[in-house]
Amino acid sequence: MNPSAVETIELLSGASSPRPLFVLLHDAGGTALDMLDLGNRLGDAFAEAAVLIPEGLNLPADASGSTDALTPEVRALADFLRLQQQRFNVLQSDTALLGFGAGARLALALSDAHDGLAGRVLAFGGCYAARPAKAPRLTTLHFLHGQNDPVVPVARIRHDFAHLMELGADATLDVASTLAHELHPALMDQAVTRLQTCVPLRFWKAL
Numbered sequence: 564m565n566p567s568a569v570e571t572i573e574l575l576s577g578a579s580s581p582r583p584l585f586v587l588l589h590d591a592g593g594t595a596l597d598m599l600d601l602g603n604r605l606g607d608a609f610a611e612a613a614v615l616i617p618e619g620l621n622l623p624a625d626a627s628g629s630t631d632a633l634t635p636e637v638r639a640l641a642d643f644l645r646l647q648q649q650r651f652n653v654l655q656s657d658t659a660l661l662g663f664g665a666g667a668r669l670a671l672a673l674s675d676a677h678d679g680l681a682g683r684v685l686a687f688g689g690c691y692a693a694r695p696a697k698a699p700r701l702t703t704l705h706f707l708h709g710q711n712d713p714v715v716p717v718a719r720i721r722h723d724f725a726h727l728m729e730l731g732a733d734a735t736l737d738v739a740s741t742l743a744h745e746l747h748p749a750l751m752d753q754a755v756t757r758l759q760t761c762v763p764l765r766f767w768k769a770l
Contacts, residue, residue, distance in 0.1 A: 569643055572595045581651050582611050584615070585614045586616075589621065589663060589664075593664075598661075608755045641673060660673065667687055667689020679699070684705070686707070688707075690715050701765065704732060706723075
């Protein structure tokens with residue numbers, strides 16, 4: 564896939580040097596428009612941000628197995644991110660990748676294969692296709708999930724999160740008690756809060 568040919572919704576602030584760069588990945592069977600509400604919230608909260616929502620840059624609904632099995636999709640996303648970082652002159656640490664469902668699985672696979680290519684990954688209603696063997700050192704992970712999600716059971720997320728904590732990951736988990744598999748405003752608002760208030764652990768360690 565040619566990363567420059569990916570059809571993309573762009574919400575640009577007009578800033579000469581936009582910061583941060585947000586890339587949003589929709590669920591399998593969805594479209595970029597499904598992520599527009601989240602994109603608008605990010606644009607409102609971060610006045611100088613660039614928000615990109617690519618169409619079809621995703622995993623199949625039944626994607627599973629190791630990260631190696633997802634190599635073509637992960638490579639396509641990595642190429643797209645690098646192209647946009649170069650285009651906007653944005654550091655990897657100032658890049659955040661947000662995905663819903665299968666989009667979240669792809670974002671997590673990217674963080675596993677290319678640690679630090681995005682400084683943050685936010686996974687809505689999604690989990691790893693395969694539990695990682697190591698924690699990312701340069702990427703902060705934020706999981707946002709519905710307690711009643713029938714697609715990705717919350718127990719799976721809690722087990723993955725506990726595993727990441729054992730590996731020493733910099734990660735957070737927010738579970739909404741009344742929600743199912745949905746990109747709900749409550750989760751979107753919490754994502755904005757996490758982005759605004761959570762200082763990555765690697766920055767504290769550098770002090």
